[in-house]
Amino acid sequence: MSLRRGGWLWLVFLLLAGCSKPTPLPPSPDEIVARAAARMKSLPGFHFVIERTGAPAFLDYDETLAFRRAEGDFVTPDQAQASVRVIAPGLVVDVGILSIGERYWQTNLLTGVWEEFPPGTGFNPAQMFDPEIGFQPLMESDLTDLALNGVEELEDLPGKKLYAVAGRLSGERLFQMSYEMIGPETIDVRLWVDPQTFDLYRVILTEPADAEPTVWQMDFWDFGVVAKIEPPQ
Amino acid sequence: MNAMNRPALIIILISLPIFIGALDLTVVSAVLPHVVYDLEIPLQTGLDDAAWVVSGYLLAYTVAMTFMGRLSDLIGRRKVYLLALAIFAAGSYLVAVADTWPTQLALRAYFLVASGRPDPAYASLAMLVAARMIQAFGGGAMVPVGMALAGDLYPPGPRARILGVIAAVDTAGWVVGHLYGGILTRFFDWRMIFWLNLPVCALAFGLIYFALAKPPPGLPHPKNTDGGGETPSQPPQSEEHGWGRGKMDWPGALLIALSLIALNIGLGSNSETTYGTLDTQKGIAWSSYALPMLAAAAALFGLFIWRQARAASPLISLALFRRVNFSAASLANFLVGFSLFVAIANVPLFINTLVAETLEQGAWDSGWMLSALTVPMALASIPGGWMSSRWGYRLPAVTGVLAGVAGFVMMTTWRAATPYGTMIPHLALAGVGFGLTMAPIAAAVINAAPSEYRGSASALVIIFRLVGMTVGVSSMATYGLQRADVLSRQWLGAAADLAETIRVGMAVAEKVIQETFIIAAIVCSLALIPVLWLNTNSQDRRTS
Numbered sequence: 001m002s003l004r005r006g007g008w009l010w011l012v013f014l015l016l017a018g019c020s021k022p023t024p025l026p027p028s029p030d031e032i033v034a035r036a037a038a039r040m041k042s043l044p045g046f047h048f049v050i051e052r053t054g055a056p057a058f059l060d061y062d063e064t065l066a067f068r069r070a071e072g073d074f075v076t077p078d079q080a081q082a083s084v085r086v087i088a089p090g091l092v093v094d095v096g097i098l099s100i101g102e103r104y105w106q107t108n109l110l111t112g113v114w115e116e117f118p119p120g121t122g123f124n125p126a127q128m129f130d131p132e133i134g135f136q137p138l139m140e141s142d143l144t145d146l147a148l149n150g151v152e153e154l155e156d157l158p159g160k161k162l163y164a165v166a167g168r169l170s171g172e173r174l175f176q177m178s179y180e181m182i183g184p185e186t187i188d189v190r191l192w193v194d195p196q197t198f199d200l201y202r203v204i205l206t207e208p209a210d211a212e213p214t215v216w217q218m219d220f221w222d223f224g225v226v227a228k229i230e231p232p233q
Numbered sequence: 234m235n236a237m238n239r240p241a242l243i244i245i246l247i248s249l250p251i252f253i254g255a256l257d258l259t260v261v262s263a264v265l266p267h268v269v270y271d272l273e274i275p276l277q278t279g280l281d282d283a284a285w286v287v288s289g290y291l292l293a294y295t296v297a298m299t300f301m302g303r304l305s306d307l308i309g310r311r312k313v314y315l316l317a318l319a320i321f322a323a324g325s326y327l328v329a330v331a332d333t334w335p336t337q338l339a340l341r342a343y344f345l346v347a348s349g350r351p352d353p354a355y356a357s358l359a360m361l362v363a364a365r366m367i368q369a370f371g372g373g374a375m376v377p378v379g380m381a382l383a384g385d386l387y388p389p390g391p392r393a394r395i396l397g398v399i400a401a402v403d404t405a406g407w408v409v410g411h412l413y414g415g416i417l418t419r420f421f422d423w424r425m426i427f428w429l430n431l432p433v434c435a436l437a438f439g440l441i442y443f444a445l446a447k448p449p450p451g452l453p454h455p456k457n458t459d460g461g462g463e464t465p466s467q468p469p470q471s472e473e474h475g476w477g478r479g480k481m482d483w484p485g486a487l488l489i490a491l492s493l494i495a496l497n498i499g500l501g502s503n504s505e506t507t508y509g510t511l512d513t514q515k516g517i518a519w520s521s522y523a524l525p526m527l528a529a530a531a532a533l534f535g536l537f538i539w540r541q542a543r544a545a546s547p548l549i550s551l552a553l554f555r556r557v558n559f560s561a562a563s564l565a566n567f568l569v570g571f572s573l574f575v576a577i578a579n580v581p582l583f584i585n586t587l588v589a590e591t592l593e594q595g596a597w598d599s600g601w602m603l604s605a606l607t608v609p610m611a612l613a614s615i616p617g618g619w620m621s622s623r624w625g626y627r628l629p630a631v632t633g634v635l636a637g638v639a640g641f642v643m644m645t646t647w648r649a650a651t652p653y654g655t656m657i658p659h660l661a662l663a664g665v666g667f668g669l670t671m672a673p674i675a676a677a678v679i680n681a682a683p684s685e686y687r688g689s690a691s692a693l694v695i696i697f698r699l700v701g702m703t704v705g706v707s708s709m710a711t712y713g714l715q716r717a718d719v720l721s722r723q724w725l726g727a728a729a730d731l732a733e734t735i736r737v738g739m740a741v742a743e744k745v746i747q748e749t750f751i752i753a754a755i756v757c758s759l760a761l762i763p764v765l766w767l768n769t770n771s772q773d774r775r776t777s
Binding site: 047049068069071085087090091092093094108109110111112113155156157158219221 | 344349722
């Protein structure tokens with residue numbers, strides 16, 4: 001009796017398996033990256049966190065002010081605001097930065113009051129995520145040796161399956177747009193992309209090093225959200 | 234050998250963890266700049282949150298003291314003491330590893346319920362504060378349970394002396410905590426302070442477990458020490474002990490705990506409004522929830538008083554406060570605690586900000602310099618006790634308060650270039666002043682209490698000083714950060730360069746710390762009012 005029922009179930013399973021649609025093959029890694037770059041360029045805005053771990057990356061030539069992390073919002077095409085954490089000897093400070101077009105402000109270390117500076121004074125996420133010359137077009141042009149590592153789930157995004165892509169990035173242009181902190185050598189890159197929307201959730205850049213490498217992690221969320229960025233009062 | 238036949242041995246055993254618990258109360262005052270830097274907490278916006286590493290410990294320590302002694306009356310000294318010791322050890326471990334797996338665990342829990350990525354530095358700080366509060370709860374609980382155990386072990390005659398010893402051990406712990414922290418961080422990572430607690434706690438746990446295995450002679454009730462598995466053969470022989478009788482006043486414990494928490498949040502919240510948002514014309518700004526929190530603290534405290542007046546087994550007997558000496562000495566203790574902690578917190582701040590060139594040097598120098606305050610304080614408590622037994626409480630207490638005020642007034646003259654040799658006499662004068670007040674205030678409180686309330690009165694001596702310290706650290710952190718923000722904006726020119734910014738920052742720090750010393754002098758001088766109310770009758774003089 002049980003054998004007969006088991007045989008029927010097996011037959012039903014085979015029939016269902018035969019009738020179901022074939023699993024679509026994932027797109028090629030080049031296509032994933034191209035679609036992620038296009039998607040990012042089309043977004044009116046997003047939230048980002050950039051974190052540096054490993055060997056320090058400095059914001060000044062004297063190598064006293066090390067970049068630790070930046071969190072903020074980017075609004076297409078040329079607006080950004082962020083809080084940048086800087087580590088100086090014996091001191092950790094947060095500096096606010098705000099950029100609208102050609103205008104650029106930073107907060108005073110002591111008072112927190114906004115002060116305007118000439119463009120190019122400091123690290124500027126608006127330059128880094130510029131849809132024309134920033135990280136998004138760089139993904140389309142400067143990424144090589146791409147490989148799809150499968151579908152992965154990030155620890156801080158439980159339940160979300162993402163394409164994991166690895167590759168190499170020529171660091172020269174990134175060096176210019178990152179206030180000379182990332183690059184200019186070729187960098188190992190890993191990206192995590194949403195299979196449905198092609199939103200880029202995470203990028204990890206590992207710089208080549210003899211000893212401890214500098215590792216940059218960029219996280220993105222609030223895709224399409226336009227933060228209100230206004231000149232400081 | 235039954236350790237219960239050697240009560241002095243028991244007192245030594247229980248005093249060691251009490252000492253370490255108190256040590257950890259002030260141990261971070263010297264190493265806090267190191268911790269803040271290590272966890273990558275930004276100076277401008279994170280300092281008020283980092284203050285919770287100190288005030289959170291003070292708060293939990295005080296809250297535990299209010300009711301854990303009473304709990305031990307009901308379920309047994311040994312059980313509660315060992316539980317408190319285990320909590321303290323667990324808290325010490327969690328402090329040492331706060332920025333590793335506890336932070337990872339907290340972040341994972343966060344990711345399950347929310348999106349985005351919280352700042353890992355603040356996540357680590359939150360875990361550190363939580364761990365410090367766990368540690369403090371255990372450390373604070375050991376003090377009243379230890380005192381109650383002394384009450385069980387000693388007859389009324391020598392009991393006050395033994396209670397004084399435990400109170401002195403507790404005071405000695407937080408008096409040398411900063412020095413201990415400064416020395417250890419000179420050679421090791423700051424986490425070593427907390428790792429070292431673990432073997433000591435493990436040893437103390439084992440020894441106390443066996444030492445309290447049998448109840449004290451003449452007190453066979455198992456709830457006294459809950460050891461030995463003996464069944465009660467007879468009811469308690471002394472009404473004075475009262476263990477096992479009555480019920481724990483949990484609503485009262487909850488009300489006083491919530492009141493203290495609300496008070497701390499209310500007093501500490503204003504600093505959150507400062508950086509980058511303060512209107513210099515308006516002066517001190519209030520956050521939206523500061524006043525509601527302070528109102529809630531007052532309301533909860535009112536409810537606590539109402540509850541204590543009606544509860545069959547109150548945590549604190551309100552009748553004690555009808556005695557002038559008890560109330561006056563308690564108020565004086567609160568005010569002295571407030572001003573004392575201004576010195577304990579701001580001397581390291583002054584040295585770290587204005588004098589020391591490295592964090593290690595800052596921790597080391599702060600530890601030694603604070604000894605110029607605390608060692609004379611400990612030494613002066615001896616003549617303070619002698620004077621109060623010979624001439625009454627008032628003379629040493631008034632002399633001590635005046636010396637404390639004079640010390641703070643001298644500290645207001647400190648500049649960044651002031652040599653340590655000049656600072657030391659100022660600190661020593663204030664220390665002598667505090668030391669002279671300690672013994673008469675404690676004696677006035679304990680001797681004003683009838684013998685059956687001597688245990689809770691002894692705990693109240695420490696509680697009032699700790700509440701004063703807690704209020705002091707919260708309110709002075711708020712005041713200091715807000716004043717620093719106002720002065721920075723007034724003194725810093727537009728688009729100043731980095732060198733000018735640092736110069737102004739140091740000048741602001743110097744000015745603000747001077748102002749907090751002035752406030753401490755004023756608060757300390759207010760203590761003159763209650764100490765002038767102290768009177769000494771012949772009975773008090775005999776027992777003090």
